Amino acid sequence: MPRIVALLLLSLLLAGCSRELEGTYTDDVEFMSFTFHPEGRVVQSTLGVEVEMLYEDDGETILIKGPAADMALRRIDERTLEGPFGMRLTRREP
Secondary structure: OHHHHHHHHHHHHHHOOOOOOOEEEEOOOOOEEEEEEOOOEEEEEEOOEEEEEEEEEOOOEEEEEOOOOEEEEEEEEOOEEEOHHHOEEEEOOO
16 A cells, blocks of 8 residues: 555656746747746747747646637657657757
């Protein structure tokens, strides 16, 4: 019984340690970038025009709540997101 309780507590602890999305992700030609802030705010920049939106991150998919429509990004790995039409966005180093 103590092992089961310990495993349950460990599972809850690990679930609370999800990867925090933070930083700027951009495509290869820097046409579009997304700067994520930990409080659920993201700034999208396209050709210098910035739009601030909210996002939700479930660990695999990042759902950006846009003014006209929502957009989903898929997490490929710690440094790479996949955007619309297969666009790859890579995290810029600070």
